Amino acid sequence: MATTLSFLSPTLSLPTQNPSSFRTQCFPFSCISFPSISSAAWQNHGRILPCSINPTFSTNATQYEFSDDSSEVELRLELGEENISPGEVYVDATEKSLVIRVQSSGYTKTLLDTHDLYGMIKPSEMIWYIDDTQLVVNLKKQDPELKWHDIVESWESLTTGVAQLLKGTSIFLVGESTEINNSVARELAVGLGFSIVNSLPILKFQNFLAASHLINDWKDEEGSDSVAEGEAAILDSLSSQARVVVATLGGKHGAARRPGKWRHLFAGFTIWLSQSEATDEESAKEEVSEATPMLKVYLIKENVPIVVCRVHFSSSVFDLPGKKSLYVRLGCRGDWPDIKPPAWDPATTS
Numbered sequence: 001m002a003t004t005l006s007f008l009s010p011t012l013s014l015p016t017q018n019p020s021s022f023r024t025q026c027f028p029f030s031c032i033s034f035p036s037i038s039s040a041a042w043q044n045h046g047r048i049l050p051c052s053i054n055p056t057f058s059t060n061a062t063q064y065e066f067s068d069d070s071s072e073v074e075l076r077l078e079l080g081e082e083n084i085s086p087g088e089v090y091v092d093a094t095e096k097s098l099v100i101r102v103q104s105s106g107y108t109k110t111l112l113d114t115h116d117l118y119g120m121i122k123p124s125e126m127i128w129y130i131d132d133t134q135l136v137v138n139l140k141k142q143d144p145e146l147k148w149h150d151i152v153e154s155w156e157s158l159t160t161g162v163a164q165l166l167k168g169t170s171i172f173l174v175g176e177s178t179e180i181n182n183s184v185a186r187e188l189a190v191g192l193g194f195s196i197v198n199s200l201p202i203l204k205f206q207n208f209l210a211a212s213h214l215i216n217d218w219k220d221e222e223g224s225d226s227v228a229e230g231e232a233a234i235l236d237s238l239s240s241q242a243r244v245v246v247a248t249l250g251g252k253h254g255a256a257r258r259p260g261k262w263r264h265l266f267a268g269f270t271i272w273l274s275q276s277e278a279t280d281e282e283s284a285k286e287e288v289s290e291a292t293p294m295l296k297v298y299l300i301k302e303n304v305p306i307v308v309c310r311v312h313f314s315s316s317v318f319d320l321p322g323k324k325s326l327y328v329r330l331g332c333r334g335d336w337p338d339i340k341p342p343a344w345d346p347a348t349t350s
Helices: 039-043 155-166 178-192 199-206 215-222 224-238 281-291 315-329
Strands: 003-007 023-026 056-058 063-068 072-078 089-093 098-104 107-114 127-131 134-140 171-175 195-198 244-247 269-275 295-301 304-311
Touching: 072 107, 089 127, 089 134, 098 134, 155 178, 171 178, 178 195, 178 244, 178 269, 195 199, 199 224, 199 244, 215 224, 224 244
Parallel strands: 003 304, 023 063, 056 107, 171 244, 171 269, 195 244
Antiparallel strands: 003 269, 063 072, 072 134, 089 098, 098 107, 127 134, 295 304
């Protein structure tokens, strides 16, 4: 059973599964000098070779260097000791994909083949050339404000990028399944370097419930409002905490199912998790892309049923953490996203 994730508090990019195909060596852009480029190399930049009938193979040991210079990114791949000419290199790109192959010793070797570039590029402005034993590819970014942390989307690159965008703002996971909320929270907390809080064991501890005592039993004895009030008190205490991933109660009895209890959830980025009928990664991607075309979906990190979405970046995403911080400082009064002046009193609002 897969899990579909969609955003209620938008425009973030969250981690994906961890492909091990590439070993990355990242260097600050200021530390990389531009080599001299021969006229022959410039004449061959961006050249696309026709498909080869040579035997092909892929390598998972390609070493590359990567740097980001705001408006463009530079990728340097090792060609090895073999003398590769520009005519033996195949480079093709779309807005979100990059394929690099070289012909050598009667074989066509794939150095890079990804449809998950970290961001969108302008393929018509791509330039490539050979510098000694390295193939250098310069890609123009569509969004200069988006900082790339690697050439491809990966668990490490996206968690690094998301952590910087969040600026300490916490994440609240809500949905139908308490178990799934907990599983996803653990993965996100580890990836982002945040602390994890699960509201269920806190509720049990505060109410002296036995481990076997279920929320349904509590609801039957004291009413569902009692469960929601108990979790709302926990969310209240967590709303001022930074760098926390909170797994809330699933089902009908938690605070998230009551609109009046959302004022503390608005203190962070709230993510809704729902179960999907998809049985594999491709069908899950297709299902969610049909429902929410602006989201790009990734599935399964190790054995955890997690689907995470990437939303189209806009300049407003960089302002959200600051606005969340202001909302918390004013006391989480429930006026998100239209924050009222400090003197505003929600109790006097009709």
